[in-house]
Amino acid sequence: MKIAVFSTKTYDQEYFERYKTNTDTEFVYFETALNHHTANLTSGFEGVCVFVNDKVDEDTIQVLAQNGIKLIALRCAGFNNVDIKAAKERQIKVVRVPAYSPEAVAEHAVALILTLNRKTHKAYNRIREGNFSLNRLIGFNLHGKTVGVIGTGKIGATFCNIMKGFGCKVMAYDKYESDELKSSGIEYKALEEVFKEADIISLHCPLTPETKHIINTRSLSLMKDGIMIINTSRGALINTADIIEGLSSRKVGYLGIDVYEQEETIFYKDLSESIIPDDLILRLISFPNVLITSHQAYFTKEAMEQITKTTLTNIEDFKEGKHLKNEIL
Numbered sequence: 001m002k003i004a005v006f007s008t009k010t011y012d013q014e015y016f017e018r019y020k021t022n023t024d025t026e027f028v029y030f031e032t033a034l035n036h037h038t039a040n041l042t043s044g045f046e047g048v049c050v051f052v053n054d055k056v057d058e059d060t061i062q063v064l065a066q067n068g069i070k071l072i073a074l075r076c077a078g079f080n081n082v083d084i085k086a087a088k089e090r091q092i093k094v095v096r097v098p099a100y101s102p103e104a105v106a107e108h109a110v111a112l113i114l115t116l117n118r119k120t121h122k123a124y125n126r127i128r129e130g131n132f133s134l135n136r137l138i139g140f141n142l143h144g145k146t147v148g149v150i151g152t153g154k155i156g157a158t159f160c161n162i163m164k165g166f167g168c169k170v171m172a173y174d175k176y177e178s179d180e181l182k183s184s185g186i187e188y189k190a191l192e193e194v195f196k197e198a199d200i201i202s203l204h205c206p207l208t209p210e211t212k213h214i215i216n217t218r219s220l221s222l223m224k225d226g227i228m229i230i231n232t233s234r235g236a237l238i239n240t241a242d243i244i245e246g247l248s249s250r251k252v253g254y255l256g257i258d259v260y261e262q263e264e265t266i267f268y269k270d271l272s273e274s275i276i277p278d279d280l281i282l283r284l285i286s287f288p289n290v291l292i293t294s295h296q297a298y299f300t301k302e303a304m305e306q307i308t309k310t311t312l313t314n315i316e317d318f319k320e321g322k323h324l325k326n327e328i329l
């Protein structure tokens with residue numbers, strides 16, 4: 001079986017080559033993303049393996065089907081970038097990695113909070129330039145602050161428990177409440193109440209039509225002045241133009257994002273010698289209280305190992321005609 005692996009970096013190849021066991025399965029690595037322009041590269045393959053910024057929409061799937069692709073294997077949990085209905089209509093199976101090291105993402109969300117708050121990134125640069133002053137480096141104690149968590153699945157629940165360890169009051173909103181979290185002292189509230197009461201809001205729900213732009217001018221207007229917003233989930237949970245307005249008016253005191261609404265053309269690329277093709281991200285970068293990372297929350301050794309092993313098992317299960325336990329139905 002031949003699999004075209006899209007959006008690969010050297011580290012993806014290293015992990016695939018380290019953990020692959022079946023020598024009958026051939027992986028061909030493409031650095032380019034999969035989209036309707038690149039879909040013709042899949043001629044002669046039976047499956048594709050894709051990541052968060054591959055655009056597997058209906059146009060792409062049509063070409064995949066024409067080329068005889070039978071399997072789309074996602075190397076991630078979120079599947080908002082794949083038109084599942086279009087794949088189903090063409091009898092293409094879609095599998096994913098539903099769970100891998102929720103600690104990786106939850107801990108990165110905490111890293112964003114601590115960095116924005118205690119400004120260690122600024123202190124690092126200052127001290128390298130011989131500036132040992134503390135002016136403007138003042139932070140706040142996390143202990144006693146109220147943290148609002150939107151989405152308490154695997155990552156959100158892990159994040160709740162870490163923040164409890166800091167001595168925060170943790171409140172949450174989810175369509176499905178977790179009894180386990182409730183019994184450990186997490187308080188579920190209506191979404192608007194979480195927006196009103198939190199000092200820090202962290203997003204851990206998937207991107208769906210319902211959650212798209214959940215952070216917008218209206219929801220921002222409910223929040224405390226100086227709110228800290230953290231997004232390690234999916235970029236389009238935040239309306240970028242609205243958050244820029246919120247930062248300009250100082251409603252938003254801190255913004256930490258690992259994901260960005262238009263990240264496909266920017267993230268995972270070295271654009272240091274290029275003209276960055278996105279004015280909104282340039283505006284975001286210009287704020288002193290915004291911290292952006294390039295969709296790296298998942299990027300730990302443990303998570304990479306789990307993603308690779310599960311993806312390889314998904315592909316082997318398909319090849320052997322076994323039940324696909326990680327199929328998106």
Ligand code: NAD
Nearest residue numbers: 078151152153154155156174175204205206232233297298
């Ligand atoms: P999960 O499925 O375990 O949890 C998602 C939770 O969101 C569920 O409890 C669900 O009930 C809840 N939810 C669904 N719709 C909601 C709504 N309208 N309002 C509030 N809550 C809602 O998923 P997970 O593994 O915890 O991952 C969460 C998200 O993190 C993923 O969807 C993905 O987008 C993102 N993610 C990002 C990275 C990264 O590297 N930045 C890595 C992995 C996952």
